[in-house]
Amino acid sequence: MSLVSGRLKSIRPSQTKATAARAAALKAEGKDIVSLSLGEPDFDTPAHIAEAGIRAIREGRTRYTTVAGTAALREAIRGKFLRDNNLDYSVDQITVGCGAKQVVFDALFASLEPGEEVIVPTPCWVSYPDMVRLAGGEPILVECLETDGFKLTPERLQRAIAPRTKWLMLNSPNNPTGAVYGADDLGALAEILHRHPQVHVLSDDIYEKLVYGEAGFATMAGAAPDLFDRTLTINGVSKASAMTGWRVGYGAGPIELIKAMNVIQGQTTSHTSSISQHAAIEAIAGDQSHVAAFRVEFENRRDLVIDKINRAPGLSCRAPDGAFYAFVNCESVIGRRTANGGVIESDSDFVLYLLDEVGVAVVPGSGFLASPYFRISYASAIADLADGCDRIIAACTRLAEDRAA
Numbered sequence: 155m156s157l158v159s160g161r162l163k164s165i166r167p168s169q170t171k172a173t174a175a176r177a178a179a180l181k182a183e184g185k186d187i188v189s190l191s192l193g194e195p196d197f198d199t200p201a202h203i204a205e206a207g208i209r210a211i212r213e214g215r216t217r218y219t220t221v222a223g224t225a226a227l228r229e230a231i232r233g234k235f236l237r238d239n240n241l242d243y244s245v246d247q248i249t250v251g252c253g254a255k256q257v258v259f260d261a262l263f264a265s266l267e268p269g270e271e272v273i274v275p276t277p278c279w280v281s282y283p284d285m286v287r288l289a290g291g292e293p294i295l296v297e298c299l300e301t302d303g304f305k306l307t308p309e310r311l312q313r314a315i316a317p318r319t320k321w322l323m324l325n326s327p328n329n330p331t332g333a334v335y336g337a338d339d340l341g342a343l344a345e346i347l348h349r350h351p352q353v354h355v356l357s358d359d360i361y362e363k364l365v366y367g368e369a370g371f372a373t374m375a376g377a378a379p380d381l382f383d384r385t386l387t388i389n390g391v392s393k394a395s396a397m398t399g400w401r402v403g404y405g406a407g408p409i410e411l412i413k414a415m416n417v418i419q420g421q422t423t424s425h426t427s428s429i430s431q432h433a434a435i436e437a438i439a440g441d442q443s444h445v446a447a448f449r450v451e452f453e454n455r456r457d458l459v460i461d462k463i464n465r466a467p468g469l470s471c472r473a474p475d476g477a478f479y480a481f482v483n484c485e486s487v488i489g490r491r492t493a494n495g496g497v498i499e500s501d502s503d504f505v506l507y508l509l510d511e512v513g514v515a516v517v518p519g520s521g522f523l524a525s526p527y528f529r530i531s532y533a534s535a536i537a538d539l540a541d542g543c544d545r546i547i548a549a550c551t552r553l554a555e556d557r558a559a
């Protein structure tokens with residue numbers, strides 16, 4: 155009898171973490187590695203938010219809270235949805251979890267019957283399909299093409315919907331592509347969803363505050379108000395306020411679902427840290443100037459990375475409208491030979507080549523169920539980004555022009 159449950163057979167360890175682990179091992183050996191693989195801001199949590207956490211400890215706010223999160227935090231979140239998204243949720247329609255990740259998991263676990271389907275547009279965040287499987291559901295992967303801006307089209311959505319479809323997962327701005335769905339894009343998807351009342355929308359808005367240039371942020375519950383009652387809107391403080399380690403995410407949606415999610419959380423983590431909840435109130439309702447400052451910095455970094463990467467022979471990347479990732483097309487390097495006689499047969503091979511040849515860690519597209527691509531995270535200091543991109547250009551230049559037979 156195996157000690158490990160059969161449930162885990164179909165679950166893969168995260169490739170984002172696998173590449174980071176390999177890069178860390180090389181670093182430990184003393185190699186000079188530029189790591190552009192992780193999905194978290196390199197900024198410190200802004201001082202006024204950290205202070206709110208410290209104050210919470212000093213004032214002894216260190217006891218259990220209500221499972222759904224303190225009333226004060228949920229009130230702050232209610233205000234945020236009104237202020238930023240014009241969405242009117244009651245406090246009871248809001249739950250707070252240990253990061254947006256737990257909120258997604260609780261929602262799937264609370265709602266899926268065995269074999270029910272969840273439409274996951276790809277490229278996607280590595281965790282979605284595995285979370286669906288862990289919750290007993292079946293992920294239905296729907297490819298979104300680069301030529302469609304990596305966005306789900308209404309036609310593809312229509313084709314993927316079946317009687318057992320329970321959820322459509324939407325993530326905008328997107329990890330890993332940076333694609334941003336405008337209100338028009340969401341309206342066109344909503345047209346299809348109107349015909350299929352069994353389908354609900356899980357809108358993962360965790361990168362909401364990182365939208366650049368002309369693009370504007372939109373979310374399904376606002377873009378299609380008649381889907382408000384069928385939508386779970388998820389967000390958090392990790393990316394917008396550089397608080398990945400504090401573990402605070404939240405969801406708002408149908409009260410029946412929120413109650414069920416609270417049951418799961420009540421029997422697992424209970425709630426996120428009381429201290430983090432106090433800091434999150436400040437992050438959500440306090441001074442917001444850090445949000446704009448982060449966005450400006452990320453936009454500068456994006457421009458640098460896109461400009462450099464498009465100079466690398468064999469690589470191409472459109473400027474992403476949001477998040478902090480560049481999803482680079484590496485089709486033209488597949489089949490090329492390396493100086494030591496190896497052949498690059500896949501994006502994973504190319505990523506390993508970059509690590510070994512020039513010491514740059516990125517994540518292969520296969521980790522996001524889309525090949526041949528790789529993801530650069532530009533949540534790194536600008537000097538590291540410039541150095542990393544220059545190394546990538548050098549590695550591409552070194553590849554033999556002719557292809558292996």
Ligand SMILES: Cc1ncc(COP(=O)(O)O)c(C=O)c1O
Pocket residue numbers: 193252253254255256279325328329358360390391392398402403
């Ligand atoms: C699309 C997406 N959703 C959710 C999360 C998780 O956010 P949190 O740190 O709040 O759990 C991430 C983190 O990388 C993400 O990329």
